[in-house]
Amino acid sequence: MHVDLWKIVIAGVVLLILFTLIMWFAIPGGRHYRKRRIAKRVYGKIQGLDDRCVIPYLRKIDPYVFEELVLVAFRKKGYRVYRNRRYSGDGGVDGMVRIGGSKVLIQDKRYGEHICLAHVEAFDEVCRQRKAHGLFIHTGRTGQGSKEVAWNSPRLDIISGDRLIALMKKGRPVEFG
Numbered sequence: 001m002h003v004d005l006w007k008i009v010i011a012g013v014v015l016l017i018l019f020t021l022i023m024w025f026a027i028p029g030g031r032h033y034r035k036r037r038i039a040k041r042v043y044g045k046i047q048g049l050d051d052r053c054v055i056p057y058l059r060k061i062d063p064y065v066f067e068e069l070v071l072v073a074f075r076k077k078g079y080r081v082y083r084n085r086r087y088s089g090d091g092g093v094d095g096m097v098r099i100g101g102s103k104v105l106i107q108d109k110r111y112g113e114h115i116c117l118a119h120v121e122a123f124d125e126v127c128r129q130r131k132a133h134g135l136f137i138h139t140g141r142t143g144q145g146s147k148e149v150a151w152n153s154p155r156l157d158i159i160s161g162d163r164l165i166a167l168m169k170k171g172r173p174v175e176f177g
Helices: 002-026 030-047 051-060 065-078 117-130 144-152 161-167
Strands: 080-083 095-099 103-111 133-138 154-157
Touching: 030 051, 030 065, 051 161, 065 080, 065 095, 065 103, 065 161, 095 154, 117 133, 117 144, 117 154, 133 161, 144 154, 154 161
Parallel strands: 103 133, 133 154
Antiparallel strands: 080 095, 095 103
């Protein structure tokens, strides 16, 4: 009887592991699926918000939902989107989007205050190393140092404020570069 109990326990553990693996890989988008689903709901809600309420609303959402939301917004604008497999340890790139035939690196930051100059400089360096253009998209305030990094970089553009609102709203054109 004791041996049979161990067989049942082992079979149960194996089934649990198999179930977990199936759920992990079978759900569209893997572990990003839940955050992407929330981001799509948030995108829908933003459409009904007054422009003045969009940035404060974005500052309150989960940072990973914000990453997904930016990619959802690009997709809704008709751009091809490339998602990362993970949120952290992504090498400073949260995703990519194809704009004008080129892949453009995306870095999203959900800030409440001024953006960190070191984050902008690090993303510019990633873009330089990968020989790619990059969009640093954020909900904070852009300080003079960060503006100067973007102005002096041939590969970096900062999207915030009115341009971020235009990205989030249907039917609004957004200029890049």
